[in-house]
Amino acid sequence: MLVATVFVIIRLEKLMSAVMMMGFFSLLSSCIFMVLDAVDVAFTEAAVGAGVSTIFFLAAIAIVGRTSRPVKPNKMIVPLITCLGTGAILIYASFDMPRFGINDAPIHQHVAPRYLNDSAGEVGPPNVVTSVLASYRGYDTFGEVGVVFTAFIGVFLLLGAGTRKSGKERPAPPNVGEGSMRQKVVLREVSDLVIAPVLIFALYVQWHGDFGPGGGFQAGVIFASGIILYALIYGIVPAQKVMPPRKLAYFPAIGLLLYAGVGVVSMFKGGNFLNYSVLAHDPLHGQHYGILIIELGVGITVAAVMINIFFSFSERSL
Amino acid sequence: MFTGLFNYWVVIIIMMSGLYVVMSSSNLIKKIIGLNIFQTAVFILFISMGKISGGTAPILAEGITAYSNPLPHVLILTAIVVGVATTALGLAIAVRVHEAYGSVDEIEIAAIDAADFDQETPAKPAEDTTS
Numbered sequence: 001m002l003v004a005t006v007f008v009i010i011r012l013e014k015l016m017s018a019v020m021m022m023g024f025f026s027l028l029s030s031c032i033f034m035v036l037d038a039v040d041v042a043f044t045e046a047a048v049g050a051g052v053s054t055i056f057f058l059a060a061i062a063i064v065g066r067t068s069r070p071v072k073p074n075k076m077i078v079p080l081i082t083c084l085g086t087g088a089i090l091i092y093a094s095f096d097m098p099r100f101g102i103n104d105a106p107i108h109q110h111v112a113p114r115y116l117n118d119s120a121g122e123v124g125p126p127n128v129v130t131s132v133l134a135s136y137r138g139y140d141t142f143g144e145v146g147v148v149f150t151a152f153i154g155v156f157l158l159l160g161a162g163t164r165k166s167g168k169e170r171p172a173p174p175n176v177g178e179g180s181m182r183q184k185v186v187l188r189e190v191s192d193l194v195i196a197p198v199l200i201f202a203l204y205v206q207w208h209g210d211f212g213p214g215g216g217f218q219a220g221v222i223f224a225s226g227i228i229l230y231a232l233i234y235g236i237v238p239a240q241k242v243m244p245p246r247k248l249a250y251f252p253a254i255g256l257l258l259y260a261g262v263g264v265v266s267m268f269k270g271g272n273f274l275n276y277s278v279l280a281h282d283p284l285h286g287q288h289y290g291i292l293i294i295e296l297g298v299g300i301t302v303a304a305v306m307i308n309i310f311f312s313f314s315e316r317s318l
Numbered sequence: 319m320f321t322g323l324f325n326y327w328v329v330i331i332i333m334m335s336g337l338y339v340v341m342s343s344s345n346l347i348k349k350i351i352g353l354n355i356f357q358t359a360v361f362i363l364f365i366s367m368g369k370i371s372g373g374t375a376p377i378l379a380e381g382i383t384a385y386s387n388p389l390p391h392v393l394i395l396t397a398i399v400v401g402v403a404t405t406a407l408g409l410a411i412a413v414r415v416h417e418a419y420g421s422v423d424e425i426e427i428a429a430i431d432a433a434d435f436d437q438e439t440p441a442k443p444a445e446d447t448t449s
Contacts, residue, residue: 037386039375053402060409064416079341087334094326101371112387128376128388144396151403158410217399309406
């Protein structure tokens, strides 16, 4: 089914429908992640792929136009041969790969057993994904948050949110259809009902990430999608009253600094950078505080970046 | 014999489809969609390698001994969020290209560039049809 969806995307020339199929594709792949036991990943993919990224694509398409020109048959041949060739080589190579689901594949031999066996004693949270993400591989995650932040700076420089003078602003943002969407009673009522629980759910995901699936990344995306939903239904202008873009632009940096600050504090306390065990007298408590704070930093950065990017795109299309 | 390899084959098919879209389509947005498909294929590859038959999600609980490998989950989780951020960056570039050329189609952009080059007027800004 996933494969079928991909083929449909290839054939579609209307970008609008292709983007919709992308959302469907993401939802399907998140179901696959769920089946493969990756609950955290499924969570993220559902929030990101089916929600936020679809909206980004739609916002971009609203600016650049909806149709792509069909691929000419003579332009198809070289890519097709290349892809089939590469695919054949990869399938040939796959015969040497470990079989699906077996216990003693190389991937399960190195650090994974340590994470699974010792993380409860060394770090604490029952969700091993959170322990690895925030504690064992804190550096990695710090880098990832940095990448998200850098991407945000790129979008900000290219499109610039909140830099528009108020005199230039047109009263009705046509992109998100303020006029049409607000009058649709069902949409408005349902979103009124949904937005507040979405935001609360985001906070729950944020603070409960140690115990169940969740954490800063998912919470940030879910929070951002709540705000974006509000902006879609009621228009950009009211949403920007709630979240003034100028102030919002500081938040990605605040989140990142919060993360880095935990690392620096742990250095001053005599540990290594991002070693949370020294943050409190009991190493386990220290780990717990450290994880909570850096997850908060991640959540703030991700949410602020997503909302900022959305505002940038929608302001462009005014 | 080959049943244990099915996951890799699905990944390869999706990956090659994404690559094909990137290479064949001249529309920049469609190319970004292709990159996203490719990316998702990589995600599925990692996650499917981390799965252990009979294992459960890596959240420690009483009475469960087999967990799937948490490491790929961590890597992919962050990769998804980074992926959407970079996608947004790509889309932003496409929007700027559209503002400069009035098109996001590679062939049309190349044509505009060639026309500019033929006129041999240096420092002439590209035709702006949007504003």
